[in-house]
Amino acid sequence: MSTSPEDNEPTGREPDTGDVSGTGAAPMAEAAGSERPDPREVEHTEPGPGGAFSAETFALTSLILLAVPIVSGQILQLLTAVLLIRDQTVAVEQVSQMSIQAAVSGAPAFLAALAAALSLVLSRRGTRRWARWVALASLIMSLLLVIAAIMTFVLMPTGTDLPPPAFPN
Numbered sequence: 001m002s003t004s005p006e007d008n009e010p011t012g013r014e015p016d017t018g019d020v021s022g023t024g025a026a027p028m029a030e031a032a033g034s035e036r037p038d039p040r041e042v043e044h045t046e047p048g049p050g051g052a053f054s055a056e057t058f059a060l061t062s063l064i065l066l067a068v069p070i071v072s073g074q075i076l077q078l079l080t081a082v083l084l085i086r087d088q089t090v091a092v093e094q095v096s097q098m099s100i101q102a103a104v105s106g107a108p109a110f111l112a113a114l115a116a117a118l119s120l121v122l123s124r125r126g127t128r129r130w131a132r133w134v135a136l137a138s139l140i141m142s143l144l145l146v147i148a149a150i151m152t153f154v155l156m157p158t159g160t161d162l163p164p165p166a167f168p169n
Contacts (some may be wrong), residue, residue, distance in 0.1 A: 106149030
C-alpha cells in the first residue's frame with residue numbers, strides 16, 4: 001500500500017463509513033443519539049414479481065368472473081321466482097329454461113370462487129395486500145351466489161304438462 005497523496009483520493013468504490021469528509025468524526029444525527037438504519041442494511045420487503053400465475057392475477061380473474069353474475073342478477077331473480085311459485089304448477093319447458101339460466105349464472109360464480117381460493121392459496125409474504133382483500137371478498141360473494149344457485153336447483157318445482165290454451169271459436 002502506498003502512502004502517496006494521490007492514492008488517498010476516494011475512488012467511489014469504498015464503503016461509506018459515515019465519517020464527515022475524512023475527519024473521523026461521526027455525522028451530527030448519529031452523534032446526537034438518533035439511530036437511523038443504513039438504507040443498504042434495511043431488508044426490503046417489496047413484493048416479488050407477479051407473473052401470469054400469481055395470486056394477484058387470480059384475484060383479478062375472480063373479480064372479473066364475479067362481475068358477470070352480479071351485474072346480470074339472474075341468480076337472485078331466479079331464486080326469488082322459485083320461492084314465489086313454490087306450490088304452483090309450472091310448465092316443463094319453463095322449469096327447464098329456469099334450470100339452464102341458474103346453471104349459466106352459477107357457473108361464473110363457481111369459477112370465481114375457484115380463482116379466489118387459488119389466489120389465497122398462492123399468496124405469500126410478498127403478495128400485495130389488495131390482492132388478498134380482493135380474493136377474500138370475491139370468495140365470500142361468489143360462495144353466496146353459488147349457494148343461491150344451488151338453492152334454486154333444489155327448490156325448483158317439478159314441471160307438469162299443461163294442456164294447450166283453448167281458443168274460442
